[in-house]
Amino acid sequence: MAVTTRTPLLAGNWKMNLDHLQSIAFVQKLAWSLKDANHDFDGAEVAIFPPFTDLRSVQTLISADKLPIHFGAQDVSAHDSGAYTGEISGAFLKALDCQYVIIGHSERRTLHNETDEVVNTKVLAALKHGLVPVICVGETAEDLEKHGPSAVPVAQLKAALASVTGAVDIVVAYEPVWAIGSGQAATPEQAEQVAAQLRVTLRELLGDEVAEATRVLYGGSVKSGNIAGFMREPNVDGALIGGASLDLNEFASIVRFQKHVGT
Numbered sequence: 098m099a100v101t102t103r104t105p106l107l108a109g110n111w112k113m114n115l116d117h118l119q120s121i122a123f124v125q126k127l128a129w130s131l132k133d134a135n136h137d138f139d140g141a142e143v144a145i146f147p148p149f150t151d152l153r154s155v156q157t158l159i160s161a162d163k164l165p166i167h168f169g170a171q172d173v174s175a176h177d178s179g180a181y182t183g184e185i186s187g188a189f190l191k192a193l194d195c196q197y198v199i200i201g202h203s204e205r206r207t208l209h210n211e212t213d214e215v216v217n218t219k220v221l222a223a224l225k226h227g228l229v230p231v232i233c234v235g236e237t238a239e240d241l242e243k244h245g246p247s248a249v250p251v252a253q254l255k256a257a258l259a260s261v262t263g264a265v266d267i268v269v270a271y272e273p274v275w276a277i278g279s280g281q282a283a284t285p286e287q288a289e290q291v292a293a294q295l296r297v298t299l300r301e302l303l304g305d306e307v308a309e310a311t312r313v314l315y316g317g318s319v320k321s322g323n324i325a326g327f328m329r330e331p332n333v334d335g336a337l338i339g340g341a342s343l344d345l346n347e348f349a350s351i352v353r354f355q356k357h358v359g360t
């Protein structure tokens with residue numbers, strides 16, 4: 098068993114699914130289901146990333162019922178305020194008690210032309226507003242063939258962290274683009290290889306302490322049937338889950354897979 102002091106993070110990215118009423122029902126049932134199963138919330142952190150329009154409802158429910166579930170947004174503006182129609186400021190997310198924000202998801206990079214520079218400005222904005230950025234990196238199938246597994250994710254992480262210094266609280270999600278929504282997950286060994294390289298990069302850029310404290314997640318076709326393999330790897334500290342996070346039983350089963358901390 099690998100030695101780690103990092104609390105695993107199981108994060109559900111709902112993408113553009115579930116409206117605010119559906120999100121309330123889902124969060125209630127998830128909390129009940131995990132409580133019934135005696136889930137150790139201190140041993141494995143659970144987070145959800147609903148659409149923007151759900152956040153206020155989710156915040157109200159979680160705060161009123163004191164549910165041990167964390168939440169964040171799926172994107173943030175690089176700007177604080179102003180004439181940016183359709184964008185959402187990090188200040189607004191912080192005001193809704195969001196703890197996390199996903200930045201640089203491959204769907205943002207491809208569908209909304211987000212460059213490495215944009216990702217970097219969003220990371221800086223998140224940190225400025227006290228949000229923990231979940232920085233997504235990952236190679237396409239073509240990148241994999243041309244450059245091998247780690248080159249593109251490492252380059253993306255370096256770009257995302259330009260001008261970032263100090264004891265920052267960040268999460269990195271390694272999501273090979275070819276594994277997202279394809280049903281073809283990376284192997285645990287592949288995920289570990291890239292996660293280890295990403296940690297080396299964190300060490301170079303931000304020092305030992307930050308590198309040791311930063312959770313590196315794997316994402317891409319994670320299911321209850323394959324989570325155990327990923328959780329066994331020493332540098333994989335949890336998962337960013339898309340499709341399976343919309344199925345209550347599947348998500349609850351994934352979340353319940355504990356990784357031993359400090360053993």
Ligand SMILES: O=C[C@H](O)COP(=O)(O)O
Pocket residue numbers: 110202272276277278279280316317318319337338339340341
């Ligand atoms: O953010 C989550 C990833 O895009 C993974 O999605 P997926 O689990 O549906 O493959």
